[in-house]
Amino acid sequence: MVSTLAQTHFVADKLVEIQPPPSVREGMLPSIRRHLFPDGPTAIATLFVLYLVYLCAPPLIRFLFVDAVWTGSDGAACRAEVVGREVGACWAFVGAKLNYFIYGSYPVAERWRVDVFFVALTVGIVWLLWRRAPWKLWGVAYFFLFFPLLSYVMLLGNERLGLAHVPTSLWGGVLVTLVVSTFGIVFSLPLGVLLALGRRSELPLVKYLSVGFIETIRGVPLITVLIMANTMLPLFLPQGITVDRLARPLLGVAIFASAYMAEVIRGGLQAIPKGQFEGAMSLGLSYWQCTSFIILPQALRLVIPGIVNTFIGLFKDTSLVAIVGIFDLIKTVEAARIDPAWAAPTVNYTGYAFAAAFYFVFCWGMSKYSAGVERRLSVEKQR
Template sequence: MAAQSLSFIRSAPLEAEPPPSTARGAVGWARHNLFSSPLNIALTAIVLLLLYVALPPFLRFMIIDAVWTGADRNSCREDVIGRPVGACWAFVWDRLSYFIYGSYPPSERWRVDAFFALLAFGAAWMLWLKAPRRDIGAVYFFVVFPVLSFILLTGWEGIGLPAVPTAFWGGILVTILVSVVGIVLSLPFGIVLALGRRSKLPFVRFACVTFIEVVRGVPLITVLIMANTMLPLFLPTGMSVDRLLRPLIGVSLFASAYMAEVVRGGLQAVPKGQYEGAMSLGLGYWRMMFFIVLPQALRIVIPGIVNTFIGLFKDTTLVSIVGLLDLVRTIEASRVDPLWAAPTVSMTGYAFAGLFYFVFCYGMSRYSLMVERRLAAGQRR
C-alpha cells in the first residue's frame, strides 16, 4: 500500500509552460503599452487617426512624388514635367558638396574627409564600452585628434598643406566642429564649475555661482553676439581672435554653465555616506571626488548630460547669426539661387537638415539609453 502511494509522487519538476500568447511578444507589448486602460485606448486611437491622416501625404511628398535627378529648377516644376512634384532631392544632390564643405577649396576637401574619419575613429573608440585600451583612446581623442584636426583644416606650409582661412569653412563641417568642441569642453568645465559652486571657499563659490547664473540667465544668441563683437575689445592692441574661434568659445562657455547644474544635481544625489566612507579611508578631496563621488554622480545624471549635448548640437544653428555658414545657412543660401527656383526646393532643403539633425540626436539618445541599461544591470548584480 505504501509503495502504491509513493508511485504517485513526482521525482522531477514539471517543465515550465510558455506564457499565454496575450502576455508575450507583440500582443503582450500592445496590451501593456497601448491598450492597458481606457485612456490609453483612446490615445492610441487618436494617434492612429493622426498617422492615417498625415502619413500618406508625407510619404507621397518625400518619396512617391519626389524628384531624384535633375540639373536645374525645371526638373522640379509641375508645369514643366507634367505631374505632381514632391520633394526636390535633385536640388540636395546637386548642392550636397556645398552643404558638407561650404566654400572649402575643392582640391583640399580631402582634408575635411580625413577630419571626419579621424573624428569617427576616436568617437567609436571612446563610445565602445568594450574597446581595448580606452585610456589610449582618451589620449588620442582629447590630445592627438585636436592637434591633427587643426593642422589638417587650417593648413601647415611646412608639410605642404596650404592655409585655408576659416571664412571658407561651412556646412556640415562647421556644424560638426562647433558641436564637438562644445560637447568635449562643456563636460570637464561643467564639472569644475559644479565642484566650485559647492566649494567651502567663499571666493571660489561666489565666482562659480556668478558665472553660472549670468550665463544661464541670457539666451545663447546673446552670448554669441557678445563673443563675436565684444571679445576683441578686451584684447591688447594688434591682437585678434579668429571669427570661428569666437563662437566656439561662446558655445563652450554657455554649455558649461548648463552642464554645471546637471552635474551639481548628480553630486547632491550621491548619499552622504559615500563621502563619509571615502574620508574614513583616508582619501583626500580630489581622490574622493575622482574615484568615489564623480563616477556615481555622472551615472545618475546621464539623461541630463545627454539632453544637454542634444540641445547644444541643435543650437549650433545659431552660429549663423554671427556670420558662420553652418548647414542651415548653406541651405538658405542655396535655395534662393535662381537656378533652383522651384516651389518645393526650400521645403526639401529644410527636410534634409531636419533628417541630418534627427539622425545624430536620435543616435545620441539611443546610446545613452544603452549605457543606462548596462549600468543599471551592473547595479542589480
C-alpha cells in the same frame, strides 16, 4: 497506508532534467491591447494619435518619396509645369549641392583634409563609446587632447607640414556644424565638472565665482551669448589682437553648454551619500583622489541621461551660429536655395528637410546610445 501511497505516487525516484523557464513573451495582439488600449482614456488618446498620423503621414510620404524628383541638372526638373505632374521634394537639388552642404567653400583640392577630420572624429567617438574597446584611457586622451590638436592642424593648415592655410571664412556646412558641436562637447564636459565642484566648494571665493558664472550664463539665451562673443569680445581685447571669426561662436557655445552641464553634474554629486566621501577620506585619500576615483564616477553614472540631453541640445543649438554669419549647415542651405539655376517651388522645403534629417539622425543616435547605457547600468546594478 496513505503515507505509503503518497510516497508511491508523488515522490520522484530520479532527477528530472532542467527545463527552460516559461516564456514571458506575449503575442502581438495582447501586447497592443495592454499598451495602447488598457482603459478608456488611453484608448481615446491612442485613436486620436492614430488619426493624426493618418492625416499627416500620407501627404508627407507622397512629398518626400512618391512625388519626389531624384534626378535633374537644374530647377526645371522640379517644376510642375515642365514635368507635367505634381512635384514633391526636389532631391536633385540636394544631390547637386551636396558637396557644398558638406564642405562649404573649402577648396576642392584640400577637401581630403576634411575627410581626414571626419574619419578621426569617427574613430574617437567609436573608441570612446565602444564598451569593449581596448586601451580606454588612451581613447579618452585621444578624444580630449590629441584629436582637437589634429583637427586644428588639418583644417586650418600648417605650412611647416606642407598644408596650405585655409581661413575659417571658407569653412561651411556639415564641417562647421560638427566642429562647433564637437568643440562644445569636448570643452563643456570638463569645464562643467570643474564648475560643479566649484559650486560645492567650501572656499567662498571659488564657490561664489562659480555660482555667479553659472547663473549669469543660464540667465541669458544662447543667441545673446553668440552676439556678445561675435561683436563685443573684440572690443575688450588690446589693439592689434583679434579673435578668429569662427573661434568666437566656438567659445560662446562651449561657455553656454558648460553652465548647463555644471548643474547636471551637481545633481549627480548631491545624490552621492556622504558616507562615500567619508569612507574614502578614512582610507587616506586626498580630496582630489577621492573626487576623481570615488565620487565623480558614481555621480556621472547617475546623470548620464542629463549629460546626453545637454549634448543633444548643444548639437541642435549649433544651428544658431548662422545668425552671426557662420556658414553652418543651415546657412549653406539658405545660400544654396537662392541659386537662380535651381528656382523651383519645392527647393526650399527640400533643403530644410535635408537639414532636419541630418540633425535627427545624430540626435536620435545619441539618444539611443544613452538608452542602451542606462539599460546596461541598470542590469549591472541589479546583479
